[in-house]
Amino acid sequence: MPCDFACRALRLPSKLEISEKFISNMQSTRKLLVLSLFLTILPAGGTTLYQANFNSQPPDANNSTGTLSPSIGIGTITLLGGVTGNYGPASSAGGNASSDPTTTDDTALVLTGFPTQSTNNRRAGFQIALSTVGYRNLVLQFDSNSSASADRYLDLQVSTNGGTSFSEAGLFTTTTANNWATFSVNLSSISALNNNPSVVLKLVTEFQPSTGSYQGVSTTYNGGGSIKFDMVTIDADLIAPENPAWVLALSGLLALVYFKRGARISGRFRFSEFL
Numbered sequence: 190m191p192c193d194f195a196c197r198a199l200r201l202p203s204k205l206e207i208s209e210k211f212i213s214n215m216q217s218t219r220k221l222l223v224l225s226l227f228l229t230i231l232p233a234g235g236t237t238l239y240q241a242n243f244n245s246q247p248p249d250a251n252n253s254t255g256t257l258s259p260s261i262g263i264g265t266i267t268l269l270g271g272v273t274g275n276y277g278p279a280s281s282a283g284g285n286a287s288s289d290p291t292t293t294d295d296t297a298l299v300l301t302g303f304p305t306q307s308t309n310n311r312r313a314g315f316q317i318a319l320s321t322v323g324y325r326n327l328v329l330q331f332d333s334n335s336s337a338s339a340d341r342y343l344d345l346q347v348s349t350n351g352g353t354s355f356s357e358a359g360l361f362t363t364t365t366a367n368n369w370a371t372f373s374v375n376l377s378s379i380s381a382l383n384n385n386p387s388v389v390l391k392l393v394t395e396f397q398p399s400t401g402s403y404q405g406v407s408t409t410y411n412g413g414g415s416i417k418f419d420m421v422t423i424d425a426d427l428i429a430p431e432n433p434a435w436v437l438a439l440s441g442l443l444a445l446v447y448f449k450r451g452a453r454i455s456g457r458f459r460f461s462e463f464l
């Protein structure tokens with residue numbers, strides 16, 4: 190309705206102006222309510238916490254050079270048990286390739302110099318030290334390619350105290366030589382790995398189970414065999430931050446105001462008009 194003389198003199202808003210302003214306020218209230226509820230129920234989602242593709246950073250068009258520095262995230266690789274680390278191509282003519290999507294300068298970590306037969310069980314390989322603070326439900330995945338005389342068993346051990354102690358977490362078996370294969374293990378059942386600043390994952394060669402000796406992939410074991418690694422990846426779920434008390438309180442207050450005012454005008458507006 191138009192504003193009459195007295196209304197204009199006092200600069201009072203008309204009923205129409207009041208209704209428009211009220212609707213605008215209600216719409217703003219709805220947006221805040223939706224935002225606060227979104228903050229309250231923010232879900233966790235999978236993400237790559239760490240990845241090492243061993244490719245040079247930046248690329249140098251030479252797949253015999255590379256780096257132990259991660260391509261994603263933060264973590265430190267250390268070689269164990271006296272093995273020698275080199276870099277080499279992650280693909281070869283006539284053979285398959287690792288899962289690294291890089292098409293040029295695709296490099297793998299190549300470990301050689303493994304223990305002589307029946308010595309240093311679960312000692313030779315490499316480890317990754319990293320923090321999982323803010324993450325949970327870890328999944329380790331890696332590609333490997335072993336020569337015929339390399340040990341066929343890779344043992345995964347995990348530490349939740351910076352390497353002071355380790356526990357068994359998986360055993361991976363390779364029976365086809367010179368073949369890239371992808372291995373994966375879900376570590377979500379080990380809750381101590383979650384949100385932990387001192388996680389260490391260790392991949393080391395292991396004797397054939399229940400025996401005291403290594404077993405070659407497809408021929409007699411020889412410590413001079415090699416094992417290549419690529420795309421060592423740790424995926425995890427981001428831990429949603431707990432909403433502070435004021436967000437929860439605001440959510441409740443906005444909900445109360447919204448529905449109380451909505452009920453008061455229920456005869457004039459439908460709820461759907463605010464959606």
Ligand SMILES: [Ca+2]
Pocket residue numbers: 244245248249250251252253254255294296
């Ligand atoms: Ca390179």
Ligand SMILES: [Ca+2]
Pocket residue numbers: 242243244279287289291295296297419420
């Ligand atoms: Ca690579």
